[in-house]
Amino acid sequence: MTRIPFVASRYPDPRYNEFALRNRFRAFAVRLEARKNPQRQEADPNGKPVSLSVHDIVDKPSVPYEVGVRINRRSKCLAAQHVAARPIAQLKEDDRELIERVRDGVALVRIESEDHADRIAAAVHEEFPWMAPATVALWHAMRRSVRDGDPGFRLPPLVLDGPPGIGKSAWARFVAEQLRVPTIAIDASGEGAGWGVAGLQKGWSSAMPGRPLTAIIEHQIGNPCVIIDEIEKPGVDRNAKGESYSLTSALLPLLEPLSAKAWNCPYFRVPxxxxxxxxxxxxxxxxxxxxxxRSRCTxxxxxxxxxxxLTGFVRRQQHRQGLSNGAIEAxxxxxxxxxGRTASPSLRTAIRLLSLAEDQDNRPRFH
Structure with a gap:
């Protein structure tokens, strides 16, 4: 995996805090005065001039009172300007510690070779043969990533449109598993989906970073897979002031590569x-x-x-879930x-039956 910078903002430099600046200015003032008046230099027992350390200067206020006042005023002003130019320095301690986790950047999971891309696509197609259009799009994106020499893999935004119960979300989770990247699942029809994607700015009792950002900080991997279910049913979120914020509004700047490159987080307020x-x-x-x-997605x-x-999918789960032959056949x-079975079988139903079969296989035996 390769690493890339993640926070597009400079971190505060400890050399520019008020205390450090004051000591540097005092040291300079002492050296300047020593050059002007050599007789005032301190000397060791052998008579040689001794350079004062920072601690000596702090302990021995050997600058005139007026100079000390100017130094203190100037140090405070410069330190404040340094903090103002670095939004991270203005965060609360807990938030600053959180964002510090990605100070050195984040890792990107990449596709190592076109053969690697072929193996992933084959595994996905074997598991979900009816999702062939989505798997082909994934396959081409992976091979293109290798040819372009990308430091990591990102799948262009996809919308999987089709009947309910065919495994669209299951396909996405399986893809993330094959890519070995974190997965974040968000229900678009649920309350707060927009805030869940982008986060909520400070000043509100429920202020928080978005779930994709939280996952990136937690795993320190910059290319997770975010799955949003029922994207055609988003509601409009409203905060305590009655301000509206839709899921679409939250997504648009994140779907555009240029704007997402320096996305301004509402919570941390840093790009x-x-x-x-x-x-x-x-x-x-x-x-x-x-x-x-629609214009930003395939x-x-x-x-x-x-x-x-559907039955082929069920049989492939036998070894993964450790089910007996009898349970699978049932x-x-x-x-x-x-x-009353309809002509449209549901993967959701099959997964529920597999879960029941697993419970039956693992129930305690009574004698």
Whole structure:
């Protein structure tokens, strides 16, 4: 993995705090006075001039009172200007400690070779063959990243549009697992989705950084995968003042690579490089997507999965979940012969049945 700068703002320099500046000015004043009046230089037992250390200068206020007043005033002014030019210095101690975790940058997970890209795409297609359009888009993006020599991999913003229950979110989580990057899942229809993406500025009782930023700081990986479900159903969030903030408004500057490169965090109020995030959004009706969002994303239309594809997915879970042959066959039979089963099988139903089968396999035995 390679590392890139993450916080596009200078950190405060300890050499420019008020105490350090005052000591430097006092030391300079003492040396200047010693050159003007050599007889006032201190000497060692052998008569040689001795240079005063910073601690000596602090302990021995050997500058005139008027000079000391000017030094103190000037040191305070310069230290304040230094802090004002560095927003990080103005953060509270807890927030400053949090942002300090990424002071040296963040790591980027990259695709090592086109063969590496091929292996990931093959694994994803084997698991979700009905999601072929999305897997092909992922495959091309990975190979392009290798050819361009990118320091890390980012998937261009995708909207997976298709019937409910076909595994759009499961595909996105599996992709993140194969890429070995952190995953952040956000429900667009839930309250506070806009604040969850961008965060909420200080001054409010619920002020917080956005969830993608929190994950980047926690894992120190700059290209996580953010999954937003039901992107066509976002509400409008309102804060205590009644100000509105939609999920679309929060997303737009993060989806544009140029603006995301120096995205101004509402919480920390410092520019951050959020341009490496992979955004995967799901929808059931792309016609309801806002026009600004449609123009910034690749929208892929996906089909319903078939019953053989669904049962194949179930059988592949046997070894992963440690299920017995009987449990797997029971799940397959339930999917094939369930009373009133519609012509559109659901991956969500299959996952729920697998969970029940796992519980049955691991229940205690009574004698």
């Amino acid at each position: 951050l490089d959020m341009s490496w995030i992979s955004w995967i959004m799901t929808s059931n009706d792309q016609r309801r997507l806002p026009a600004p969002l 929208i892929l239309s996906l089909r319903q999965l078939t019953l053989p594809e 799940v397959v039979a339930a999917l094939e012969t369930a009373p």
